[in-house]
Amino acid sequence: MNVSLTAGTARAANDSELAERVRMFPDARIVVLGDVILDRYVAGHAPRLSPEAPIPVLRPTDRHTTLGGAANVALNIATLGGQATLIGVVGDDEAGAEVFSLVVAAKGITGALVTAHSRPTTVKTRFMAGAHQLLRLDEETTEPLDTKSAMAVLEQLEKTLDSADVVIFSDYAKGVLCDPVLGGALARTEAHRITVIADPKRYDFAAYRGVTVLTPNEHEVRLATRIDAEDDENADRAGRVALDATGGEAVLVTRSAKGLTLVRRGLTPLHLPTRAREVADVSGAGDTLVAALAVAMGAGASLPDAAALANLTAGISVGKQGTATVSRDELLDALRLETLVATDRKVATAEEAAARVAAWRARRLRIGFANGCFDLIHPGHVRLLTEARAACDRLIVALNTDASVKRLKGPTRPVQNESSRATVMASLAPVDLVTLFDEDTPLELIRLLRPDVLVKGADYTVDQVVGGDLVQGWGGRVLLVDLQEGHSTTGTIRRMAAPRSVA
Numbered sequence: 001m002n003v004s005l006t007a008g009t010a011r012a013a014n015d016s017e018l019a020e021r022v023r024m025f026p027d028a029r030i031v032v033l034g035d036v037i038l039d040r041y042v043a044g045h046a047p048r049l050s051p052e053a054p055i056p057v058l059r060p061t062d063r064h065t066t067l068g069g070a071a072n073v074a075l076n077i078a079t080l081g082g083q084a085t086l087i088g089v090v091g092d093d094e095a096g097a098e099v100f101s102l103v104v105a106a107k108g109i110t111g112a113l114v115t116a117h118s119r120p121t122t123v124k125t126r127f128m129a130g131a132h133q134l135l136r137l138d139e140e141t142t143e144p145l146d147t148k149s150a151m152a153v154l155e156q157l158e159k160t161l162d163s164a165d166v167v168i169f170s171d172y173a174k175g176v177l178c179d180p181v182l183g184g185a186l187a188r189t190e191a192h193r194i195t196v197i198a199d200p201k202r203y204d205f206a207a208y209r210g211v212t213v214l215t216p217n218e219h220e221v222r223l224a225t226r227i228d229a230e231d232d233e234n235a236d237r238a239g240r241v242a243l244d245a246t247g248g249e250a251v252l253v254t255r256s257a258k259g260l261t262l263v264r265r266g267l268t269p270l271h272l273p274t275r276a277r278e279v280a281d282v283s284g285a286g287d288t289l290v291a292a293l294a295v296a297m298g299a300g301a302s303l304p305d306a307a308a309l310a311n312l313t314a315g316i317s318v319g320k321q322g323t324a325t326v327s328r329d330e331l332l333d334a335l336r337l338e339t340l341v342a343t344d345r346k347v348a349t350a351e352e353a354a355a356r357v358a359a360w361r362a363r364r365l366r367i368g369f370a371n372g373c374f375d376l377i378h379p380g381h382v383r384l385l386t387e388a389r390a391a392c393d394r395l396i397v398a399l400n401t402d403a404s405v406k407r408l409k410g411p412t413r414p415v416q417n418e419s420s421r422a423t424v425m426a427s428l429a430p431v432d433l434v435t436l437f438d439e440d441t442p443l444e445l446i447r448l449l450r451p452d453v454l455v456k457g458a459d460y461t462v463d464q465v466v467g468g469d470l471v472q473g474w475g476g477r478v479l480l481v482d483l484q485e486g487h488s489t490t491g492t493i494r495r496m497a498a499p500r501s502v503a
Contacts, residue, residue: 013305016429019335021301022309025081025328028298030291031160032077033153033185034070034170034177034199036088036113037122038095038102041065046129056134058127067102068124069287070170072325073199076291078108079325080313082298085110085164087156089149089176095121095139112156116149122174144178154184161192165298168290169211173201186210195297198246199290200224205245213303214246215290217254229253232261232271239263250303254289254314262307268364270304272311288326289314346426346434350445353396353435357449360394368392368479369451369471371442373400374421375414380457382428384481388455389430391479396433396449397425398442407440441466452476457483 013021041064046056067075070088077084086103090096092115099121103111122140126133145153153176161167167189171177177185189196190210198211203223208214218229221238224245229235239251240263253261262270292313296306309331316326316334348356357367370388374381374397389395399421405414414421418436426434437445446454446467454471458480462468468478 013302013308014429014432015335018301018305018309018312019332021296021299021305022081022328022331022335024299025295026083027300028077028082028295029085029163029165030074030077030082030294030298031085031087031157031164031167032070032074032170033087033157033167033181034073035122035172035174036067036071036086036090036099036176037069037124037172037174038099039066039068039072040123040125041128042125043128046134056129058129058134065098065102067099067106069122069172069174070168070176071099071103072287073168073170073291074103074109075106076288076325077295078106079327080292080295080331081108081328082291082295083108083110085112085160087112087114087153087160089114089116089119089145089153091115091119091121092117093121095123112160114149114152114156116145118146118149119143119175122172140174142173142175144175145181147180150178150180150184153181154188157185158188161188161194164192164194166195166197166294168294169196169198169208170287170290171199171201179207182207197290197294197297199286205242209245209247211246211248213250213252213293214242214248215252215254215286215293216242217286218256218258221251221253229255229261230258232269235261235271236263236269239269252293252307252310254286260307260311262304264303270307270363272307274311274315285314285318288317288324292326292331346431347422348433348435350435350437350448353433354448356433357394357396365393366391366453367449367451368395368453368455369398369442369446369449370395370455371398371400371437371445373405373409373414374425375405375409375416377424377428380483384455384457384483385428385430387481388453388479389432391455392451392453394432395430396435396451397431398445399425399434399436401436401438404438404440443467443470446470450474450476453479455479455481457481459483 042060043062044058044060046058048057050057071086074084074086086109090099090113103109119141125137127135196211197213198208199215200208205224221229221242225238225241227234227238229238235253239253239261242251243263250264257274259273289310293306293310296309313326313331316330317324368388402418422434425431443466454468456465462478465478
């Protein structure tokens with residue numbers, strides 16, 4: 001199955017819509033091919049220095065192991081609710097047996113591991129004193145796979161491709177994705193028209209030619225392209241050089257605290273700021289991001305929406321100590337929290353609104369504009385706002401101030417003050433920005449914000465819509481939305497005030 005990179009890209013999804021996509025994660029079937037690592041942790045406290053050398057003496061209080069490398073990517077997929085098939089190589093040793101046990105115990109992972117008798121299982125042992133890492137011990141070989149093991153890996157891959165939505169190449173430069181395996185895997189995925197995401201370690205990105213999406217970090221893209229991706233402009237430049245090297249559809253440059261840059265062929269770059277609230281440990285954050293990207297795409301998300309979900313998931317991950325996974329429920333909770341926080345951010349002054357519109361327009365987003373008193377929200381309002389948002393990328397709702405409402409509706413209105421009306425309006429999913437105007441009409445606000453789509457109810461005609469001639473004059477359009485009969489604020493208030501008969 002080839003995942004569409006363009007479906008759903010007409011406009012950016014808000015957090016409520018992203019949450020709906022997260023709920024579809026269990027439908028995603030992802031194959032992970034790459035370097036399997038066993039991560040060991042020896043934790044304790046270091047109360048003194050050694051008399052033999054200026055090094056701390058660790059007294060261990062805890063030992064545990066977890067899946068690392070490509071296996072950690074698979075674990076992240078499973079924790080997010082997706083279905084993962086893990087293809088990799090372990091040695092015929094105690095660590096290999098431990099990897100097998102951990103894979104069997106992990107719900108949502110199907111193991112397709114190859115045992116190579118000629119090489120050890122890759123093991124990383126971290127010695128920890130509290131939150132501080134004292135030492136890491138790496139037991140590994142980085143030699144390319146022998147021919148027999150390479151063929152066995154490709155045979156395992158071939159078995160999975162008919163049912164896969166996305167394949168991930170998780171390259172840790174430990175020898176599994178050697179030339180025969182990488183070339184053979186690319187040929188097979190291309191024949192099956194499968195979406196491929198590659199997390200690279202080679203500095204020659206041409207080796208990954210044929211992958212759909214490449215996900216280098218800032219360090220990797222700098223070494224491969226000789227362009228420092230420190231700022232947005234250079235991240236875009238580096239991403240485009242990498243894109244030319246792979247011949248793929250997109251490059252997603254991960255830039256740590258600076259967020260992500262998504263470069264797509266023929267499209268404006270998308271720069272996503274980091275959504276991390278706090279940083280405790282960045283270990284495994286790249287695995288988490290790639291896993292979330294693949295699961296979101298496998299669940300049908302467009303590439304920009306999948307990148308947004310991956311960005312948020314990685315932000316949650318770095319707030320945890322050690323190599324950590326993120327659950328689907330954690331991601332949904334974060335989206336709900338962001339929605340609540342965003343409600344406050346949605347309410348802006350006219351000047352703030354103009355600044356946000358300028359930023360949106362720089363990303364070539366289509367701006368919609370609706371206005372009214374919106375005193376008591378009813379189904380007719382919801383329908384109007386929903387259809388308005390479907391016609392644009394960002395929807396601004398301009399509310400009459402209390403003084404303006406009184407002039408238009410009389411001294412008994414509004415029922416709710418402007419602060420309450422703005423808060424309710426900002427909480428609605430179709431609405432991206434709320435601002436207020438004190439005049440009888442929003443004409444000056446329309447001149448300031450220059451929307452592409454001006455929305456009113458169909459009880460107006462186009463020539464009656466305030467600002468309609470302006471919007472059409474700069475190439476926009478007026479959208480008239482059919483109203484639902486029986487729903488109006490005035491009618492609701494009248495019914496509430498009418499005396500009720502007592503039986």
